[in-house]
Amino acid sequence: MASSTAPFSPFEFMIAWRYLRARRAEGGVSVMTWISLIGIMLGVAALIITLAVRAGFRGEFVDTILGANAHVTVYSAPTEVVENSGIYSRLMRDYEDRAARIREVPGVTRAAPLVRGQVMVTLADRSNVAEVYGIAAGDLMTIPRVAQSEEALGDIDRFGEGIAMGSGLARELGVSVGDKVKLISPNGAKTAFGTSPRVSAYEVVYIFTAGRWDIDRTRIYMPFAEAQSYFNREGGADEIEVDVTEPERVDDWTPQLIAAGGAGTMLWSWRDASGSFLRALDMEDNVMFVILSVLVLIATMNITSGLIMLVKNKGRDIGILRTMGLTEGSVLRVFFLCGAFTGVMGTLLGLVLGVVFSLNIEHVMNFINWLNGGGAWDPSVRGIYELPAKLRAVDIAKAVGLSLGLSFVVTIFPARRAARLNPVEALRYE
Incomplete structure (x- = not known):
């Protein structure tokens, strides 16, 4: 009967959800879960906000170039x-x-x-x-x-x-x-x-x-x-x-x-005039994505710590479930779902926070200007008058995909450890 159980059956979701709702005696697991969730949320939000601001800055910069300058200048030798x-x-x-x-x-x-x-x-x-x-x-x-x-x-x-x-x-x-x-x-x-x-x-x-x-x-x-x-x-x-x-x-x-x-005709295009700056922006975009991806990875690693603690606390429960006929695959999926829940919730909250922040970037900059007494954004240095943000579906997909992917990957190791736990060893001293 156990062998015919479909993967990710409702009872596996039920057990995983009950494990996440730790009792007071297991408060450490609950704290680690919240730390993981908040860390992922902030990491995803930071990634979305950064990508939106970089895309908005580049778009506004190019638009002001093309809106007031020639695309190509033709002149004579x-x-x-x-x-x-x-x-x-x-x-x-x-x-x-x-x-x-x-x-x-x-x-x-x-x-x-x-x-x-x-x-x-x-x-x-x-x-x-x-x-x-x-x-x-x-x-x-x-x-x-x-x-x-x-x-x-x-x-x-x-x-x-x-x-x-x-x-x-x-x-x-x-x-x-x-x-x-x-x-x-x-x-x-x-x-x-x-x-x-x-x-x-x-x-x-x-x-x-x-x-x-x-x-x-x-x-x-x-x-x-x-x-x-x-x-x-x-x-x-x-x-x-x-x-x-x-x-x-x-x-x-x-x-x-x-x-x-x-x-004798010679040309000078807007790319010739601003190409080096745009290439520098592209390079900075890639560097910022890598740096923030590392931050998201660090946040997701907290899931591993929390799951290892959860597996240790639930050793007796794992032994009982295994003697009742639960397969290694079911145990693995239960603990995988525990980590996945944290990753999914943190990613969704980070998505909401990042989108809301990006849509209100003007109000945020006004608040920062108020705190600093002005001068937070110097147009003589940046070239444009305000910090824009442009949400793009591809940037949101990259941030969400990265977070979910890392969350799922780091969950596999502690979930496999729980699945391979010997029920005899788990119940020996019970």
């Missing part, structure tokens, strides 16, 4: 201005034709000629450096993080009448919409006595927040024709910003973009 003059320039004279050819490449969604330059921007007694992007009004409208900024001030439709400025730069200078700022460029008008600095005043008609600290603090957009005149780029452009349908696969467009750009 240096060419000699006049034969044998020794003077070289990267200025594109045929930028309109190049941009038109690039737009015809399948998968290209945007190709916008740009003029770029560095200036000093001043208002009253305040000054700072800025990077100016000369761009057509229609092309500016296609930059999501600028044209569709949720915290924007002013009217972007008036872009042709003035300039657009990042919110960080505007805050440092004390600029409001409607103020006129002076832009000072060292490469100004060319005279018989050399090049004199160029000083021009422009009205700030639009203030945007792109979501990246370095962009909001340094960037100014100027109408394309005005930028050509201001930076002495008449009839030319410095580069062409290109967006594609799948930025993560931007390298797939390299041959087609070079062919469309013509001789």
Whole structure:
């Protein structure tokens, strides 16, 4: 009859559950069970929270890059201005034709000629450096993080009448919409006595927040024709910003973009600019997963300690069950279920705690800021303004699978020890 008993029968679950509910005299077993459960819960929660924060940070970082910068920048190799003059320039004279050819490449969604330059921007007694992007009004409208900024001030439709400025730069200078700022460029008008600095005043008609600290603090957009005149780029452009349908696969467009750009075309993609940082993030993700996996393993090892104590306390019971006809397999499954219950409950509680914590990460960071008096998250170091969290099914599955797998594995050894206990030896001194 015993041999025909199906594995994991209801009576095995019943015995395992009764063993977990230790009497007061066996309080040590109960304490070890709670320690194991809490340890697994905290380990799983920490793993889920870490993976969610890392995924959220990477997603937000990439989104701010792609939402305010080109996926690919097309520019020219240096060419000699006049034969044998020794003077070289990267200025594109045929930028309109190049941009038109690039737009015809399948998968290209945007190709916008740009003029770029560095200036000093001043208002009253305040000054700072800025990077100016000369761009057509229609092309500016296609930059999501600028044209569709949720915290924007002013009217972007008036872009042709003035300039657009990042919110960080505007805050440092004390600029409001409607103020006129002076832009000072060292490469100004060319005279018989050399090049004199160029000083021009422009009205700030639009203030945007792109979501990246370095962009909001340094960037100014100027109408394309005005930028050509201001930076002495008449009839030319410095580069062409290109967006594609799948930025993560931007390298797939390299041959087609070079062919469309013509001789001397060179490319610089967002991966070239930020690839090393993203690779570092991926490496840190792997390291953090390994470290937290070790913490989960340590927590699950407490299950082994608790089960060894339980087997020692229940030696008499095991002997009686074996003499009643319980097989080694049934005894093994009973004690395996004892450990599995602890692992499953700890994992489920850790899953709930990790998900709730990740969904409320903003409130948690606000509380930490309140405790520290601010400064817990420095956007000048991290690049983005807040710590995001992104729960992904694959990350949750990895954390839950790891915890359950380790819990089941560490349970096998003490369960086998209980199954192999000789009933004669167990009952000899009873």
